[in-house]
Amino acid sequence: MLDVNFVRSNFELVKAKLAARKFPADKLELFSDLDSRRRALVSNRDELNARSNRESKAIGELMKAGNKAEAETARATMRQTRDEIAAAENELAMVQQELDEVMVNIPNLAHDSVPEGADEAANREVKRWGEPREFSFAPLEHSDIGTRLGILDFERAAKITGSRFAILSGIGARLERALINFCLDLHTKNHGYTEVAPPFIVNANTLFGTGQLPKFEEDLFKLTDERNFYLIPTAEVPLTNIYAGEILDGTTLPIKMTAYTPCFRSEAGSYGKDTKGLIRQHQFDKVELVKITRPEDSYDELESLTRNAEAVLEALALPYRTIVLSTGDMGFSAAKTYDIEVWLPSQQTYREISSCSNCEAFQARRGQIRFRREAGAKPEFAHTLNGSGLAIGRTWLAILENYQQEDGSVVVPQALRPYLDGLEVIK
Numbered sequence: 001m002l003d004v005n006f007v008r009s010n011f012e013l014v015k016a017k018l019a020a021r022k023f024p025a026d027k028l029e030l031f032s033d034l035d036s037r038r039r040a041l042v043s044n045r046d047e048l049n050a051r052s053n054r055e056s057k058a059i060g061e062l063m064k065a066g067n068k069a070e071a072e073t074a075r076a077t078m079r080q081t082r083d084e085i086a087a088a089e090n091e092l093a094m095v096q097q098e099l100d101e102v103m104v105n106i107p108n109l110a111h112d113s114v115p116e117g118a119d120e121a122a123n124r125e126v127k128r129w130g131e132p133r134e135f136s137f138a139p140l141e142h143s144d145i146g147t148r149l150g151i152l153d154f155e156r157a158a159k160i161t162g163s164r165f166a167i168l169s170g171i172g173a174r175l176e177r178a179l180i181n182f183c184l185d186l187h188t189k190n191h192g193y194t195e196v197a198p199p200f201i202v203n204a205n206t207l208f209g210t211g212q213l214p215k216f217e218e219d220l221f222k223l224t225d226e227r228n229f230y231l232i233p234t235a236e237v238p239l240t241n242i243y244a245g246e247i248l249d250g251t252t253l254p255i256k257m258t259a260y261t262p263c264f265r266s267e268a269g270s271y272g273k274d275t276k277g278l279i280r281q282h283q284f285d286k287v288e289l290v291k292i293t294r295p296e297d298s299y300d301e302l303e304s305l306t307r308n309a310e311a312v313l314e315a316l317a318l319p320y321r322t323i324v325l326s327t328g329d330m331g332f333s334a335a336k337t338y339d340i341e342v343w344l345p346s347q348q349t350y351r352e353i354s355s356c357s358n359c360e361a362f363q364a365r366r367g368q369i370r371f372r373r374e375a376g377a378k379p380e381f382a383h384t385l386n387g388s389g390l391a392i393g394r395t396w397l398a399i400l401e402n403y404q405q406e407d408g409s410v411v412v413p414q415a416l417r418p419y420l421d422g423l424e425v426i427k
Contacts, residue, residue, distance in 0.1 A: 001103055001104055001106075001362060001365045001366045002014070002103065002106055002108070002109065002362070002365075003361075003365065004035070004103065007031065007106075008035060011028075011032065014028070014109065015028055017109045017110060017327075018106065018107070018109070020110060020116045020327040020328070021107055021109075021110060021327050021328065021330070022118065022328050023106065023107060027102060027105070027106070028106070030102055031099065031102045031103070031106070034095055034098050034099040034102060035099060037095050038092065038095050038096060038099055041088060041091055041092040041095060042092065044088055045085060045088040045089060045092060048081060048084050048085045048088055049085060051081055052078060052081045052082060052085060055074060055077060055078040055081060056078060058074055059071050059074045059075060059078065062074060104208075104214060104215075104366075105214070105215050107330075107332045107333070108332070108333055108334060108335050108359060108360065108362040109335060110327045110330065110335060110336065111299075111335045111336040111358070111360075113324075113336065114324065114325070114326065114327055114330070114335075114336050115324060115326045115327070116326065116327050117326035117327060117328050117329070118326075118328040119326070119328045119329055120325075120326070120328075120329045121326075122326035122327075122328065122329070123323045123324065123325050123326050123329055123339070124323060124324050124326070125321055125322070125323050126322050126323060126324055126338070127310075127321060127322040128319075128320075128321040128322075129310065129313070129314060129319065129320055129321070130313075130314075130317065130318065130319030130320065130343070131319060132319050132343045132345065133319075133345065133402060135345065136406065137406045139345040139346055139401060139404060140346060140401075140404060141276070141277060141346040141347075141401070142277055142278065142344075142346070142396075142397035142398075142400040142401050143276055143277040143278070145400045145401070145404055145408070145410065146168075146172060146397075146400060148408050149171075149172070149408065149409075149410070149426060149427070150169070150170065151168060151169055151170050151171055151172025151173075151175075151426070152166060152167070152168060152169075152172055152278075153166070153167040153169065154166055154167075162282075164267065164280065164281050164282045165281065165282060165283060166278060166281060166393075168396075171420075171423070171426050172396075174420060175396060175399070175412075175416070175420070175426070176285060176392060176393075176396055177419075178416050178419035178420050179392050179395055179396060179416065180260045180285060180287060180392055181419055182312075182315075182415060182416055182419055183258075183260075183287040183312055183389055183390060183392070184258060184260060184287060186311065186312060186315065187258040187287070187289065187308060187389055188258060190311070191256075191308045191311070192256055193256045193257060193258035193289060193308075194255075194256060194257050194258070195257075195258055195259065196239060196242070196257045196258070196259045197259065197260075198232075198235060198238035198239060198242070198259055198261065199232075199238055200231065200232050200238075200261055200262060201223070201229050201230065201231060201232070202229065202230055202232055202237055202238055202241070203227075203228060203229060203230075204228050204230070205244075206237055206238065206241045206244070207220070207230055207237060208366060208367075209237075209240065209241045209244050209363060209366045209367030210236060210237050210240050210241065210333065210363050210366075210367070211332050211333035211359075211362070211363060211366065212233060212237065215332060216332070218266065219233065219265055219266050219267070220233060220264075220265075220266060221264045221265075221266055221282075231264035232261060232263060232264065233263055233264060233265050234261075234263050234286060234288060234386075234388075235259040235260075235261040235263070235286065235287075235288035235290070236288055236290055236386040238259075238261075239257050239259055239288060239290040239386075240290055240292075240363055240367065240369075240384050240386065241367055242257075243255070243292060243367075243369050243382075244367035244368060244369060245367070245368045245369075246368075246369065246370070247370045247371065247372060247379050248292070248369070248370065248371040248372075248382065249371065249372065250294060250371045250372055250373040250374070250377075253292060253293055253294050253297070253371060253382065254291050254292060254293040254294070254297060254301055255291065255292040255293075256289075256290075256291050257289075257290045257291075258287060258288065258289050258290075258389065259287070259288050259290075260285065260286070260287050260288075260392075261285075261286065261288070262283055262284070262285055262286075263283070263284055263285070263286050264282065264283055265282060266282065267280055267282060277397065278393045278394065278396065278397045279351065279394065279397070281393060284391065284392070284393040284394075285391075285392035285393060286388055286390070286391050286392055287388070287389050287390060287392060288386065288387070288388060288389065289305055289308060289309065289356075289385075289386065289387045289388070289389040290384070290385065290386045291305060291384070291385040291386075292364075292369065292382050292383070292384055292385075293382065293383050293384075293385065294371070294373075294382070294383070295360070295361065295380070295381075295382075295383050297383075298358050298360060298383035298385060299336075299358060301358075301383075301385055302336065302338070302356065302357075302358040302385055305356050305385055305387050306322065306338045306340070306356040306387065308387075308389060309340055309354040309356055309387050309388060309389045309390060310322065310340060312389060312390050312395070313340070313342060313353070313390070313395075315413075315415045316395070316399065316413045316415055316416070317413060317414075317415075318342050318343065318395075318398050318399070318402055318413075319342070319343040319402070320340055320341060320342045320343065320350065320353070321340075321341050321343075321350050322338055322339070322340050322341075323338065323339050323341065324336070324337070324338055325337040325338070325339055330357075331355070331357060333357070333359045333362050333363055334357035334358065334359055335357075335358050335359060335360040335362065336357065336358050337355055337356065337357040337358075338355075338356045338357075338387075339352050339354070339355050339356075340352070340353055340354040340355075340356070340390075341353060342394065342395070342398045343398075343402065344397075344398060344401050344402075345401050345402060345404075346401055351394070352394075353388070353390050353391050353394045353395060353398065354387055354388035354389065354390050354391065355387060355388060356385070356386070356387030356388075357385065357386055357387065358383065358385050359383070359384045359385065359386070360383050360384075361381040361382070361383055362384075363384045364381040364382045364383065364384055365381050369381065369382050369384065370382060399412075399413060399416075405425075408427075409425050409426060409427045410425065410426040411424065411425055411426075412424055412425065412426060
């Protein structure tokens with residue numbers, strides 16, 4: 001959430017930056033109108049309270065002087081003033097609620113280094129690693145490879161649940177588990193993250209803190225009992241909110257966490273898009289990276305977090321490219337985002353496998369995550385960052401496609417063989 005005082009004091013700048021993010025101008029004008037009304041109501045209420053205090057003092061003096069009749073008349077006047085105060089408080093509460101609703105639906109402001117553009121066409125490539133393999137045969141899609149190997153089953157998953165679910169079995173399930181363990185080991189042993197095993201179910205306040213609620217509720221799976229719980233869409237949600245409502249010791253920052261979790265997304269609005277295969281599932285595994293940092297360090301930490309995610313693909317020898325998203329293509333809470341895209345031979349293109357974002361103080365303000373630079377210092381909002389390190393299902397399918405052989409087998413990347421008892425080829 002943006003700082004109200006910053007928006008008020010820098011209205012034209014905020015308006016221009018939000019226009020670059022395709023945020024409707026009329027909604028920001030509504031903020032301005034409501035904010036003006038709120039300040040006028042606060043001023044009026046304060047004046048009424050001051051008048052009530054004066055009237056109360058006058059009544060006391062009249063009673064002390066023995067002027068009971070005048071005191072009773074003054075009491076009637078004060079009762080009227082208090083009725084006006086109550087009415088003013090009610091109106092102020094309604095306007096404040098409207099203002100809060102506007103504020104929680106305003107996206108973050110893009111960092112100055114983010115390319116301006118309406119959509120993904122304005123994204124800018126910043127790095128490319130590895131050479132896509134040249135095949136002597138027509139490469140198959142991962143869904144065909146996995147089905148023929150007997151390690152991937154969509155039909156039985158649809159019978160159990162519905163579309164956009166999958167069953168991995170045998171070496172397919174082991175490969176998924178190997179990837180999870182490999183990513184966690186790499187990030188904890190080589191990159192300095194602390195492994196966390198968080199809940200997979202969270203409350204509404206937690207989803208509000210990271211920005212999924214209230215704007216993106218249709219993308220979530222909500223439980224139907226009275227507790228108002230949701231399945232997590234990503235481990236970013238519970239990890240970031242571990243420190244919600246707390247004031248951290250600034251000397252402990254950055255805090256670096258990694259976690260494996262299943263993720264659950266309704267994929268609302270994506271009907272007809274990536275319906276075949278594992279690209280866009282309702283349930284998928286992911287290893288997440290989250291950092292909580294001091295503001296002045298957050299962009300250096302974004303670069304290192306992105307490198308940590310890239311390191312997974314390099315260890316697996318999977319070609320990839322990294323792009324910086326434009327203002328019109330970024331997520332709601334992000335101030336800057338790098339997408340890492342892995343090469344898929346069947347599509348002859350790069351597809352997203354990780355999204356690494358600096359949210360600056362946007363999530364911290366919603367979740368009240370603060371720190372003190374030293375004992376007794378004024379609390380400041382921390383900066384929060386997150387990224388996939390990596391999306392396991394998409395890494396799984398990228399291995400099948402990039403390491404497929406003409407006879408239908410799949411070579412196991414060297415880095416994963418210790419996790420699969422030395423297995424070299426999936427047949």
